[in-house]
Amino acid sequence: MTLLEIRNITKRFGNFVAVDDINLDIKAGEFFTLLGPSGCGKTTLLRMIAGFDAPDSGEILLDGHNIIDVPPEKRPFHTVFQSYALFPHMTVADNIGFPLKMSGKSLEEINTRVASTLKEVELSQFADRYPHELSGGQKQRVAFARGLINQPRLLLLDEPLGALDEKLRENMQRELINLQAEAGVTFIYVTHAQNEALALSHRIAIMNQGRIEQIGEPSRIYNYPVNRFVADFIGKINMLDATVIKTSSSHLTLKVAGLGEVTVPARDGIKVNDRGVMAVRPEQIRMVAQTSEIADEFQFTGKIKDFFYIGDVTTYIIDLANSTRIEALLPNSLPGHAKLFEIGDPIIVSWQEQSAQFLLN
């Protein structure tokens, strides 16, 4: 069921187009993420949904009604800011109870609901503390509690985990998923951290320079990126220049620089002589020593040039024939070993046909 419809929203700052004719549907109860590099317009879009900026053209429809002219304090949405924006002169309890006070609830009701919310976020003993006496993670939870206590129809989150260290960030991510599922509130989440987006969201919209490149579920975006930008932005990917030499209903035959002929799954709208890249993810690449044999259709010989060890996995930089370079990612599944191959080892590299794809330039 659609909660929010964003129709042809455009926003300019002088000559700079921050948001360029965006169309989007947000479904009730989903965890929706706006993902993109800095300056892509995701925060601007979020602010327009919250009501802090007015679009130059377009509509935002809630239950079918355009809310463009509704001021922020009247919209049934709340925002969790990156800096949390907790009121420094109010206690934790007063901070959390603030939205209830603004909607005119009785003192009794406010106290009861604040007390139960404090219990949910495990901050009951901090009720009378002030924000400056809390740790980053605790402030974070107060900000969430404050945003959710009066059950808004939409919670807007502007990179709320940005200020946390990695371990805490991961923990908060898991808490967030549970929080959203339990509360059933629709989340619109803004981030530039693609791992976070993949982990948290039901659906992601990738934005670039004010436009949406692709919308879809995390696995869809990761495995079937619609263009070079998306493929490059999400995760790591090998991209080798390629030209289409043959098309069919099931396959494309490519001439790949340095590798020769390779077939990939078919794609709509691609014609012979189209130029682009053959793209394959590092974890899809299979490597064996040259002394072994593989049955795969295309195999390429090469040598290990370098590697990056990060504990659980190692990325190998491989030089194939004609100085073509690709990266492969392998788990360090051999106990006690940092890597499976040494620099200079001759190896054979291959992948399954469905793992690779062609992306237009």
Next chain:
Amino acid sequence: MITHRRAKWLMSGPPLLFLLIFFAAPSLIMIFTSFRFPGEFGGLAPISIPAGENNGNYGLTIETYQFFFSDIIYLEIFLKSFAIATLTTLLCIIMAYPLALLIARSEKKFRNLMIMLVVLPFASNFLIRIYAWMIILGPESAFSQLINSILAIFGVAPVTLLFSSFAVLIGMVYVHLPFMILPLYTNLEKHDPILLDAAQDLGANGWQRFWYVTWPQSLPGILSGSALVFIPVLGMFAIPDILGGTDDIMIGNLIKDQFLGTRDWPFGSTLSIMLTLTVLCIAGLFSWFARYQTRFL
């Protein structure tokens, strides 16, 4: 070799000496004086004197303190001074707040200019500025004539604005307004604008944003400004002297009269001590409030 201890004494020694000679000693002299008798022709009676001279009034006494508490008029003057100080402080808060808010919310490049405009009157002499108000409020001034002609429409007799409590109040507020504007501005300028966004996002309208976010955070500024206005106003005598009538005498005037007029130094000292004690109490209250506030800011 200059050790750490010796260095500390070298640094704090001279200012300490200065304060001892020119502040502590005179204060102690003042306290001592309040327990003495006034001399026959003014000044002080000697501590010891052959019997028979100066009506037998010599040595130490608490007569001045008894005198102070015996006549209600002195208490009245104290209370009136308090009233003027309180009223001045309130008026300064009311007038300074919108201006300080305006400057704090203006674009950065205009703020310094606006603050300079606020401070500019200090470039001219204090007394000259008071005399200027004599002219503005005098019976021949355009302002007075305007007020009186408006009153005449309603059939009210013309009033003299000068030499009245009204004039004293105007003078006090005029002189002390920058002392309220500046601390308030310094405080308001530091407010994080995102807090207003957060409040609005959570449902607060304009008035609620001011009352629940801006006002509480500005209280330390209001407190500083109030201290800088209330305490000086309490002891002022130039403004009541120049702009006020015979009824507008404040503690400061009374003290000045004792020393320069009736030459009753002991009584002047007593009044000074009463004033100082009052100011110390008020200052203590202000600083207690300030400490109470800063526990969360």
